[in-house]
Amino acid sequence: MTVATSAAASASRAAGILSRPVSLNGLTVPNRIAMAPMTRQFSPGGIPGEDVASYYARRAAAGVGLIVTEGTYVGHESAGGSDRVPRFHGEEQLAGWAKVAEAVHAAGGTIVPQLWHIGMVRSAGEPPFPDAPAVGPSGLRLDGTAGQGKEMTRADLDDVVRAFAEAAAAAERIGFDGVEVHGAHGYLIDQFLWAGTNRRTDAYGGDLVARTKFAAEVVAAVRAAVSPAFPVIFRYSQWKPDNYKARLTETPAGLEALLAPLAAAGVDAFHASTRRYWLPEFDGSDLNLAGWTKKLTGKPTITVGSVGLDGDFLKGFRGEGAPVKGIDDLLDRLENEEFDLIAVGRALLQDPRWAAKVLAGRIGELAPFDAKSLGSLS
Template sequence: MWNNLFSNFQLGGLDLPNRAVLAPMTRTSAELSGKANEKMARYYARFAKGGIGLVITEGLYPNHVNSRSYNYQPGIADEDQAASWQPVIEAVHREGGKVIAQLMHAGALVQHNDFTAIAPSAVQPVGELLKEHGGSGEFATPREMTKEDIQIAIDSFAQAAVRAKKVGFDGVEVHGANGYLLDQFVTDYTNQRTDEYGGSTENRIRLTVEVLHAIRSAVGPNYIVGVRISQGKVNDFHHKWANGEKDAQTIFEQLAEASPTYIHTTEYKAFAPAFANTQFTLAELAKRYSHLPVIANGKLGDPEKAESLLADGAANMIAIGREALVNPDWVNKIKEGRALNVFCHQSLEPIATLREEEYA
């Protein structure tokens, strides 16, 4: 019944036992210093123990200057932060899993007052700060980035990727989705620049492409480098690209030229058409125009939906988020025919604050 979901997959140099991926999810459970801790090692290892072949971490900020979004967000901005991830990596590996570090620059979506946020343009983010991560009220208006700021951001992504490789991560994923810095450049209303990083869709995806090129140059041709892309954002859930499939073609073709190992698309419903005038999902469009392996994320905790998406060739792997929080053994439960726990928002807090023995 699960011929596709539980089949092996070769993602670059990683031989994975199945097509199930743990989606990156903000947990804000690191030390205030940005270092990973023992609780996080137990947390991530649970998913590998439960059968998920590939774990993608929450977003790690790449520099101390202006990239951190949340208090208690983990970082990989220096050697000490990177070294703190070794026990996490080892814990996942002991359980037979692989683990990829997601690299995330907040841009304008900053939920503290430790520095002035930067963004493509001085445009106040829509929506309000995220209460579940300690915020309240409106976002501050960011400072427009200079060319020097842009180069610093590119370099910080590349240096973070080098640290991730050195410390033992199996790969990195560039967070170009969900309204954070790279997505702010892609989004028309947050990017009002008139230079080579603004205006056309090709210009607006340029920074993400340059980040991928810089990382690939720094880590070499064989290291796993992915990129996550979305239309919706944490502060603008329903956003769609203005030019529909034409924008998708430009974005995915340009990303492919930067030689990532895979593209990771995330939508509210990964199995739904990406635009009103097309039958194709965002994952399908990513495959069509990039010719790269694609991870799809979005309401795929139902194994029948996940299997169907894979069987149709719409994606190569599926990423599970909130359903994995209440079913860290999602893969093993499905294999054994056991019932899945049903996700509800009230179940988030117990998962985030599990006692030590509950991580065993």
């Protein structure tokens, strides 16, 4: 077989595997490529404008099957820390999001908003509500120190659960195809899941199963707020920003204990966030976190972590580039049903036509990641 023939066969294989549709509850995603959520801060006043609609629609038109939006703040005053991150509450904000969903659908894609509360990551005095305190399970920041916030009361917990449910109901009402609950990367829900930030002695703290109680209540409320066929995705991670060794659990048995209450509460699919998808999650198996999640829950999973690039994504935000990485290993795993979708971040951020090139077998046209591209994000 010549080099050219081999390359053509590889390209054809990529197109064939990635072009298969997949079902997430009542939603049929047209292919296996998802857009990973990436914070952009391009929505002054928390209102997504026409530029945001165009940004997502361009990627849907170029073959992305499922758009997961950047994180959007739920309707709780302590949820965020920027007035340029979009919010998923408020008349103007939701009207803007309705236009985004309409544009993505017109381009042939499907779209879910990521619902977000940052918890103790918030700093005092930050917008959009400067007087709101940071809140968390124990009032602790990710480094374990006391922050300028407070430990959440039962009333606080109920308010946040309600905010997630109301956002999910709004998403279905204005035309989205599902929702993703952000339970990863050291933000509020993850702060409850992780022993490093959850020191509570009530029903919401203690062992790993007890620490899932708040997340499960959020999921159950979201599930109850939308129709039965409306997909609920849950994103989670082991790692935290600047603490890559942090782990919710060290074993498959622990992971099963963590995920089972969430699946029972109504999660339809899990989005397992890793920094490099090709790394095994536990000793003795090549399965990554998404692979273990699917094996333990039976639910569809989305894998993510430097897809198409060789280098850590956080370095990109510090001005570092990354070379192109082949996806043959990724295709092997997808073909073996280790997971169901791949979420693409930086590669798709830089090149809106990344999916079209891969699906058409034009892999040779893919370019290395250039951190300077973060300045446009068009």
